[in-house]
Amino acid sequence: MNGPSYKVTVARDLEDLIPVFMTNRRKELDTLRVALAAADFEQLRQLGHRMKGVGNSYGFNHVSTLGKYIEEGARSGDRASLEARIGEYADYLAKVQIQYE
Amino acid sequence: MSAPDFRVLVVDDDPDMQTLLASIIAGEGLRAETAASGDAALSQVLASPPDLILLDVVLPGIDGFEVCERLKQDAATAMVPIVLVTGLGDSASRVRGIRAGADDFLSKPVQREELIARVHTLRRLHDMRRELEARRLAAEVARKEALRSAFSRYISPRLVERIMEDLARDGTPFARAPQRSGVVALFADLRGFTRLTERMPVDAVVALLNDYFAVLTEAAYRHDGTIFSMAGDNLLVGFNAPFAQPDAAARAWRAAHDMARAVRPVLDRWTGQGGVPTGVGFGLAAGDAIIGNIGSPHYMHYTIIGDAVNVAARLVELAGPGELLVAGSALGGAGDGAKRARPRGKLELRGRGEPVDVYSFPL
Numbered sequence: 001m002n003g004p005s006y007k008v009t010v011a012r013d014l015e016d017l018i019p020v021f022m023t024n025r026r027k028e029l030d031t032l033r034v035a036l037a038a039a040d041f042e043q044l045r046q047l048g049h050r051m052k053g054v055g056n057s058y059g060f061n062h063v064s065t066l067g068k069y070i071e072e073g074a075r076s077g078d079r080a081s082l083e084a085r086i087g088e089y090a091d092y093l094a095k096v097q098i099q100y101e
Numbered sequence: 102m103s104a105p106d107f108r109v110l111v112v113d114d115d116p117d118m119q120t121l122l123a124s125i126i127a128g129e130g131l132r133a134e135t136a137a138s139g140d141a142a143l144s145q146v147l148a149s150p151p152d153l154i155l156l157d158v159v160l161p162g163i164d165g166f167e168v169c170e171r172l173k174q175d176a177a178t179a180m181v182p183i184v185l186v187t188g189l190g191d192s193a194s195r196v197r198g199i200r201a202g203a204d205d206f207l208s209k210p211v212q213r214e215e216l217i218a219r220v221h222t223l224r225r226l227h228d229m230r231r232e233l234e235a236r237r238l239a240a241e242v243a244r245k246e247a248l249r250s251a252f253s254r255y256i257s258p259r260l261v262e263r264i265m266e267d268l269a270r271d272g273t274p275f276a277r278a279p280q281r282s283g284v285v286a287l288f289a290d291l292r293g294f295t296r297l298t299e300r301m302p303v304d305a306v307v308a309l310l311n312d313y314f315a316v317l318t319e320a321a322y323r324h325d326g327t328i329f330s331m332a333g334d335n336l337l338v339g340f341n342a343p344f345a346q347p348d349a350a351a352r353a354w355r356a357a358h359d360m361a362r363a364v365r366p367v368l369d370r371w372t373g374q375g376g377v378p379t380g381v382g383f384g385l386a387a388g389d390a391i392i393g394n395i396g397s398p399h400y401m402h403y404t405i406i407g408d409a410v411n412v413a414a415r416l417v418e419l420a421g422p423g424e425l426l427v428a429g430s431a432l433g434g435a436g437d438g439a440k441r442a443r444p445r446g447k448l449e450l451r452g453r454g455e456p457v458d459v460y461s462f463p464l
Contacts, residue, residue, distance in 0.1 A: 011213070013128055014121070021117050049159070053188040054117045056210025064210050 006092060010059045012100045021058055025093055032070070032086050036079070044082060045074035062092055107224055108132045108151040112142040112168070113186070114160050118209075122155055122186070125216055131224075139163030143171060150178050153223055155207070155216075158187040158194065166201045173202030180230070182223045186211065257327045259344060260403070279393025284342040285349040285431055286386055286410045287326065288417035289317055289360055291334035293379040300377060309374075310334065312367045320359035324352040329404045335417075339405045342392045350387055350434025357383045357425050361464035380422020383464065386412035386457075387431040412457055415450040419459075429458030438462070 010018060028047060035043040048070030055063025066089050073081040109126045113119040114137050123133035134151060136142040139160045146154065154172070158165035165185055172178040185198045188209035198206060205219055245265065252261040291313065298306050314331060321328055321338045325346065330337035338356060341349035361381060368379045390407025409430065416426035432439055439460075447456035 014124065017117075017120055017124060020120070024117050049188055050115055053209030053211075054115055054121075057118060057121055057213075 006062070006095045007097045007099065008060055008062075009099045009101055014058065015100050018058070018098060021054075021060075022093070025063065029086070029090055029093060032089070036082055036086060039079070041074045041077055045071050048072075048074055060096075062096075063089075066092070106132070107153070107227075108134060109153045109155060109220065110134045110136060110142065110145060110151040111155045112136045112139070112160065112165070113155075113157040114138060115157075118157070118186075118211075122211065122216070125213055126155075126220065129217060129220065131220070139165065139168040142168050146172060146178055146181065147175075150181050152181070152227055153220065154181060154183045155186050155220075156183050156203075158185055158198070166197055169198070169201040169203050182227060184219060184223065258322065259325065260327060263343065279391050279395075280343075281389060281391055282342055283349075283387065284390040284392065284405055284407065284409055285340040285353045285434065286384075286390070286405065286413040287321075287338045287340070287353045287357055288384040288413045289336045289338075289357070290382050290384075290417045290420075291379060292382055292422040293377050294334040296377045297371060297379060301374070305374075309367075309371055312370075313364060316363040316367055317360050320356050320363050323359060324356040326352065326356050337405075337410070337414075339390075339392075342390065342405050348434075350431050351436060352434070353385055353431065354427075354434040354436075354438065357385060358464060361423060361425070378422075382417055382420030382422060383425040384413040384416030384418070384420055385425060385431045385434075386410075386416060386428035387434075388412070408453075411453065412450060415453065416459065418451075419448070420461075423464050425462040425464050427460045427462065429460070432460055435462070 028051065032044065032047055035047065048067045051067025052064050052071060053067075055061065055065075055067055066085050069085045070082060070089075073085060109131050111119055111122045111126065111133055112135075113122065116137075119135050119137065123135055126133040134145065136145050139162050142154070142156065142160075143163070145151075156165045156168060160168070163171075165187070169183050169185065172181060172183065179202075182204040183202070184205045184207050185201075185203040186207045186209060187194060187198070195206060205223065207216060207219060249261050249265060252264065297309075301309070313334070314336065317336050318328060321336075324340075325344070326338040326340055327342060327344070328336065329339050338353070340346050340353045340356075346352055361383070364381050368381070371377075371379050386409045388407060388409030390405045390409055392405050393403070394401045395404055395406065396402050409428075412428050412430075416428060420426045426445070427435065427442070432442065435442065441462060442460040443462070445459040445461050448459045449456050
């Protein structure tokens with residue numbers, strides 16, 4: 001487990017928003033997998049772009065980083081890279097630990 | 102504007118971004134509203150313009166650039182500040198945003214402190230602009246009021262209104278061509294004025310005249326008459342001109358009576374001061390006249406010209422102190438008072454071919 005990078009600190013006043021945020025990320029992961037299976041690179045690009053914008057805004061920097069890679073991978077049609085990043089995203093969502101302060 | 106009254110519209114199709122931005126805005130004590138598409142944003146803004154818009158660029162349907170362009174082209178919404186919130190980091194997108202009229206940019210991912218700082222800066226600017234606009238409007242109202250007040254000392258208040266309306270509409274007062282209309286002309290003229298001026302210092306005469314015209318104009322305005330001329334001790338008041346008054350003759354009749362009653366104490370005072378008995382004579386006639394600007398481009402006089410004015414002018418010359426001479430054309434205005442009329446017969450009036458039926462009333 002990549003301990004330090006999977007720990008996220010979120011502002012206390014956003015605590016109420018995080019459950020919905022995490023639910024949406026898991027739905028997003030499912031959609032990414034479906035899009036990859038269908039080789040729908042345009043949808044993958046859009047999803048990556050969205051992850052890039054929303055992740056950091058909530059304090060989940062790694063979501064933004066993965067989103068950036070997914071957007072780039074979709075642009076270049078790099079299926080192997082996309083598969084790896086989506087796998088990494090699944091691992092991250094399963095293990096991420098959230099602290100509030 | 103208090104903080105909760107400051108409305109921020111958050112436009113983003115991503116529910117997480119929308120919720121986050123709205124939550125931060127609300128956390129600052131401001132009112133957050135949301136829209137999930139360009140079309141929804143346009144409808145909401147046109148229905149009730151917010152004080153600030155946080156606008157995502159990539160939206161389903163109309164994108165953020167186009168929403169921004171449309172709002173900035175509409176006079177009703179052009180002043181609403183728009184912050185484009187974009188994950189598009191290239192300079193071409195920024196240039197496009199600037200061309201669309203965006204007031205500021207915010208990059209995704211959104212940095213909370215940056216968002217708060219920008220919102221508060223734009224809020225301060227917005228408040229300042231509103232305050233300046235309110236001051237400008239107040240100054241404009243005060244200027245118009247000062248103009249109206251100054252004008253009202255020289256011409257009838259209703260004419261002032263007409264001038265202000267004409268100025269607002271055409272940029273020129275009384276731009277319309279002179280019009281022909283039935284009018285009722287009432288003249289008032291002071292008897293003994295020339296002798297009075299011989300006996301009193303000029304400044305005292307001016308003070309007396311001011312008293313005299315004050316009561317006469319007040320009576321004229323009370324019956325919605327329009328003062329067209331004030332020369333020496335002579336006053337011309339028109340009715341049904343320039344504003345329609347179906348009961349113009351009755352108004353003129355009542356105005357003459359009010360004038361006669363109100364001027365009495367002033368005249369008594371003059372008699373006491375100057376030792377010369379004075380009184381006011383009145384002439385009243387009805388008929389067609391031309392109403393409008395008469396004169397040259399350098400000097401205009403808004404007045405009434407026509408037979409009714411000429412007849413009333415001649416009658417006031419013939420009227421004795423406290424007497425109202427009425428042409429037959431205006432007798433209807435007397436109503437039941439006509440019973441008190443003393444017929445003076447058909448009089449030949451100077452400069453007029455046909456004699457005129459004249460009636461005398463003691464006032």
